[in-house]
Amino acid sequence: MDTVKKILLIEDEEIFIEMFGEKLKQEGFEVTVARNGAWGVKETTLENFDLFILDMVMPAMSGEEMINKIKLEDKTKNIPIIALSNSVDSETQKRVEDLGVQAFFVKTHLTPSELVAEVRKLVG
Amino acid sequence: MEFDLVVKLQSCSEILQLNKQDGLVGFIYYSHIPTAAVSLLLGLFVFLKNKKDISAKLLLLISMFFATWSFFDIILWTSVDSRKTMFFWSLISLAENLVTVSALYFAYVFLEKRDVSSKIKIFFMTLFLPYLFLMPTAYNMPGFNVTLCEAEQGKLINYFYFLEILFFLILAGYVSKKIIQTKSEDKKQVVYFSIGIILFLASFSGANIAGSVAAILNPENPDNWKILQYGLFGMPVFMGFLAYLIVKFKAFNIKLLGAQALVISLVGMVAAEFFFTPLDNTTNIILISVTVLLSAIFGMFLINSVQKEAQRKEELQQMSDSLSLANDKLRQLDQAKNDFVSMASHQLRRSPTSIKGFISLILEGSYGEISPEIKDILEKVYKSNEVQIAFVEDLLNVSRLESGSVKFEFAPAKVEELCQDTVDALSLKAKDGGLYLDYKKPEKPLPELMMDKSKIREVISNLVDNAIKYTKKGGVTLAVELCRKKQSNCLSVEHIRLTVSDTGIGIPATEIPYLFSKFSRGKDISRLNANGTGLGLYLVKMMIGGNGGKVWVESEGDGKGSRFIMELPLEQSKEAL
Numbered sequence: 278m279d280t281v282k283k284i285l286l287i288e289d290e291e292i293f294i295e296m297f298g299e300k301l302k303q304e305g306f307e308v309t310v311a312r313n314g315a316w317g318v319k320e321t322t323l324e325n326f327d328l329f330i331l332d333m334v335m336p337a338m339s340g341e342e343m344i345n346k347i348k349l350e351d352k353t354k355n356i357p358i359i360a361l362s363n364s365v366d367s368e369t370q371k372r373v374e375d376l377g378v379q380a381f382f383v384k385t386h387l388t389p390s391e392l393v394a395e396v397r398k399l400v401g
Numbered sequence: 402m403e404f405d406l407v408v409k410l411q412s413c414s415e416i417l418q419l420n421k422q423d424g425l426v427g428f429i430y431y432s433h434i435p436t437a438a439v440s441l442l443l444g445l446f447v448f449l450k451n452k453k454d455i456s457a458k459l460l461l462l463i464s465m466f467f468a469t470w471s472f473f474d475i476i477l478w479t480s481v482d483s484r485k486t487m488f489f490w491s492l493i494s495l496a497e498n499l500v501t502v503s504a505l506y507f508a509y510v511f512l513e514k515r516d517v518s519s520k521i522k523i524f525f526m527t528l529f530l531p532y533l534f535l536m537p538t539a540y541n542m543p544g545f546n547v548t549l550c551e552a553e554q555g556k557l558i559n560y561f562y563f564l565e566i567l568f569f570l571i572l573a574g575y576v577s578k579k580i581i582q583t584k585s586e587d588k589k590q591v592v593y594f595s596i597g598i599i600l601f602l603a604s605f606s607g608a609n610i611a612g613s614v615a616a617i618l619n620p621e622n623p624d625n626w627k628i629l630q631y632g633l634f635g636m637p638v639f640m641g642f643l644a645y646l647i648v649k650f651k652a653f654n655i656k657l658l659g660a661q662a663l664v665i666s667l668v669g670m671v672a673a674e675f676f677f678t679p680l681d682n683t684t685n686i687i688l689i690s691v692t693v694l695l696s697a698i699f700g701m702f703l704i705n706s707v708q709k710e711a712q713r714k715e716e717l718q719q720m721s722d723s724l725s726l727a728n729d730k731l732r733q734l735d736q737a738k739n740d741f742v743s744m745a746s747h748q749l750r751r752s753p754t755s756i757k758g759f760i761s762l763i764l765e766g767s768y769g770e771i772s773p774e775i776k777d778i779l780e781k782v783y784k785s786n787e788v789q790i791a792f793v794e795d796l797l798n799v800s801r802l803e804s805g806s807v808k809f810e811f812a813p814a815k816v817e818e819l820c821q822d823t824v825d826a827l828s829l830k831a832k833d834g835g836l837y838l839d840y841k842k843p844e845k846p847l848p849e850l851m852m853d854k855s856k857i858r859e860v861i862s863n864l865v866d867n868a869i870k871y872t873k874k875g876g877v878t879l880a881v882e883l884c885r886k887k888q889s890n891c892l893s894v895e896h897i898r899l900t901v902s903d904t905g906i907g908i909p910a911t912e913i914p915y916l917f918s919k920f921s922r923g924k925d926i927s928r929l930n931a932n933g934t935g936l937g938l939y940l941v942k943m944m945i946g947g948n949g950g951k952v953w954v955e956s957e958g959d960g961k962g963s964r965f966i967m968e969l970p971l972e973q974s975k976e977a978l
Binding site for chain 1 (some may be wrong): 745746748751753755757758760761762790793855
């Protein structure tokens with residue numbers, strides 16, 4: 278059996294942590310949760326993660342800032358990122374995609390299963 | 402007439418009589434009274450306009466010293482009492498030097514825009530001390546020349562000249578230095594002021610000194626002091642000039658003040674004719690009276706009209722001030738609205754998002770098996786929640802578009818690509834509904850258009866999606882063509898035309914005018930199977946409008962299908978960009 282994939286979920290809202298986090302665990306992933314942006318960025322270097330899932334609107338640090346920091350760090354720059362947003366604003370989406378994230382989802386258009394499908398696509 | 406040696410001197414009376422005959426006394430009045438009055442009024446005006454300004458205070462002080470000096474001088478010229486002559490003669494040089502020193506003070510304050518230090522003040526006061534002590538002594542006035550009806554000058558007069566020349570030199574040196582030092586736009590102001598203050602002092606003390614020098618050189622000549630009179634006429638002129646500068650550079654209401662000063666000096670000067678024109682002639686009296694009256698009346702009109710203009714200007718200024726204030730408020734409100742929208746967008750999406758997520762988990766069996774009945778109900782809830790999500794998104798989009806917080810980003814792009822994207826994305830959906838989705842490509846490749854690609858893509862996809870929704874049988878065709886000017890169906894500008902036609906339910910003619918307005922999706926919605934939010938077409942219209950294009954609908958009526966047509970101009974107008 279494959280080694281368990283480690284995912285860092287950076288998300289501040291409890292309900293989404295439960296919804297996405299529980300589903301990912303059920304599907305056999307190891308999920309670490311960070312509840313704000315600054316904490317999340319710190320967390321990225323502490324362990325060897327296989328994937329980051331981050332919310333674009335966060336306390337302490339915005340999603341864009343986080344992605345910038347992650348992409349600047351040698352240890353984390355090649356780890357795939359899934360960005361979740363609450364807004365369908367296409368400008369934000371374009372900016373974030375330019376920063377090098379692998380997938381961008383508007384939360385209202387995404388079910389937990391669809392997220393899991395995307396995660397599997399990215400980390401196998 | 403009886404004379405004595407003190408109170409009524411025969412010689413003085415004779416000289417006065419002689420001077421009256423010469424018209425010299427009238428001339429003295431004319432050179433002293435109106436000039437002093439005008440200077441005083443100017444000083445007072447400027448002071449009243451800005452009581453806190455120190456240079457305005459000093460100008461008033463100068464005018465007061467000058468008026469005092471004028472008053473003393475008139476007494477010297479008209480008194481036949483040797484005591485009065487002696488008393489005022491001893492004081493007049495003090496008054497004269499006070500004018501000079503306050504002019505110096507004034508110049509410093511005006512140009513430096515701050516008060517003189519206490520040390521310098523004490524230094525100048527000390528210069529006056531010998532003067533004050535020696536004034537009542539014989540050093541000042543050793544005696545009285547009965548023949549000329551004049552006081553004899555003592556040694557103190559030399560100190561007086563020394564001070565007067567010293568002050569003048571300090572002033573000249575100071576303003577020259579200031580002119581050299583000052584750069585840029587302030588230079589003009591400094592030069593004007595320096596010329597004004599130098600001429601002011603030159604016309605005042607210059608004439609005085611010249612008179613005194615003449616008296617020393619040729620003590621027997623009774624005309625020595627006449628020269629002094631001419632200098633006095635310069636006083637109100639330069640006073641006025643200085644007043645103008647203060648007012649101009651302190652931003653008072655210059656026009657009004659200028660008009661008031663002009664009228665008052667004019668009336669004063671004309672009225673002064675009473676003093677020196679022989680009044681034995683009735684015609685003269687009437688002439689002068691009428692002139693004074695007329696100049697006073699016209700002067701009042703002038704002041705009045707200038708005042709009105711000034712008021713209007715002030716009102717306009719206030720209006721524009723309050724307008725810009727209101728503008729600021731509006732901007733703040735707009736910002737508050739945008740903040741609210743983005744906050745609301747976050748909050749409004751949270752619940753439907755979690756409902757969607759959890760229901761999808763339940764339906765997928767993540768929480769265990771559920772009965773078909775519950776599954777059926779949950780599917781309905783899920784669908785209704787999707788409508789809610791779509792509605793919230795449309796609502797927020799409308800709000801953002803209307804508040805102008807959506808920026809259109811123009812870049813060259815190909816419409817065919819966007820059409821292809823849409824067809825690729827929606828062909829499966831059409832197939833599921835048993836419909837065809839045709840794409841009629843243009844015969845030749847289209848030129849690139851300046852447009853906001855993502856918004857146009859959204860619009861095309863929205864229109865095709867709508868067409869699929871409202872069609873039960875048949876299908877949807879998306880066509881793109883170029884409209885050249887020469888073509889018959891082409892309107893004024895060259896454009897690219899996109900047509901989305903369907904074989905769906907069609908639109909009654911009565912509903913067409915309302916179709917693109919907010920919350921409109923056909924009055925008889927029971928006919929429609931779609932879960933529209935009523936905002937989609939309104940958004941389409943706004944986005945096309947933002948790209949400088951037009952969109953409209955054509956339909957033969959109920960059940961006969963519809964054509965949604967949009968045109969995007971080849972040349973974007975400059976305003977749209």
